[in-house]
Amino acid sequence: MHMAAHPPFVPPVPPPPATPLPVRAFLRAIRVNALTIWPESAYRDDVAVRHFLGRVNVLLNAPDAIHHVLVENHANYRRSPASIRILRPITGQGLLLSTGDAWRMQRRVVAPALAPRVMPLLCRHIMRSADEAMTALTPRASTPVDMLAFMQTLALDIAGRSMFSLETQQYGTAMRGLLNEFAERFAQPHLLDMLLPSSIPTPRDWRRARFSRRWMHLIETIMEHRAAGSGDPDNPRDLFDLLRNARDPETDIGFTPEELRDQVATLILAGHETTAVTLFWACVLLARSPDVQTWMAEELAGVDLAEEGVQTRLVRVRAVVNETLRLFPAAFTIVRETILPDRIGDLELPRHAVAMIAPWVLHRHRKFWTDPGAFMPARFMPDAPPPPRFAFMPFGAGPRICVGAQFAMAEAMLVLASLVQRFEIDLDDPRPVLPRAVVTTQPDHAPLFRLTRRG
């Protein structure tokens, strides 16, 4: 690959502490920027153990240990009380937080609606939103653009249209308003959120519940609007048609209206912010890597992005998206809690121990990667050796792997391709952009970008 004119860009990140943080600092870091909870040694070792709030807390980097928790013995691991508290008001009883038989049933019904077979339908919605957004950018091409806000608006529009077809503009503002309010007021885990089992509500949980009623009411309103145009089961227009007609292959039972509402809310939440930040980070990395941009633009010259299945040919675009997900995994950590005591190799875990598998750490681990901090999409080209087992897992692994992974990849690739095909991307802000992880891997500020028409 002829891309070595300049040394690869190494995006700045908050330095890891030299030694494990004392309890107070650890607690603060979880709330303010969870990327700083892991000491330097975590990026070299197989496992890091600490005791926190009377509980054992382990970070697992070794492939066998990860396999044990996410695959082999996954039924003994559930989501942590803090994740349940924070996500329940938005996702209700949807797929993300459900467990046991309820989860298995929901997964069987939802997964076919997001399977590769459905991608052409979803890609049409993606391209329609992307084209409109890019066209709206064009007249402004010489004025600075807030690409974080741009990608958040676009990703929510794509989520809304893939779900409901209708122009979501009239609901977009209300949805964004509620999601922002939630992110600002309720998304940070506090001491009680982590300390108490999720069955005991904290005062913040009451406020979260009041919020939840407003959010679910909005989703119901959009569903009513959408349901008015009666659907043809043989010609699904969108995810909503697919989900409301879906039946569990084992029992032939579908979703009740309330269950449907919770799945819709879950997919909108899980789907839009993760993809938006991924696209934002891709813009930062590309702005600092003009050679990579040119290399990508070469692949895109003359390509019709509306053509069905076009993504399979765009190996450079895919490599850039994968390398972005490696350096800035939107889901920076996967947290589980043991239900019964367990043993992972030599490690004894009591019940309610916390097991963390952190894409953020794995993707920068010195054992698995050369130059782990450098932006080098060539790692993900078809001729490069595949990454070691579990060293790259932006979508998780095992039975609870991201159900929207295909959709997310298609969306990230098509939106980024649309942008790079039209514009050269440059940062208009000399300040370094640092990642700050709260629910997803966000930037510490929203820098302005300058876009110049290509060619």
Ligand code: HEM
């Ligand atoms: C770049 C974008 C995305 C990233 C990085 C991402 C990452 C992840 C990860 C790591 C998990 C596993 C969490 C765990 O095991 O605890 C997950 C689960 C999930 N994701 Fe995604 N995701 C993305 C986009 C999407 C999209 C577009 C959708 C929906 C349309 C979606 C829906 C879900 C759902 C429903 C689950 C829960 C699955 C289950 O528990 O069975 N995600 N995602």
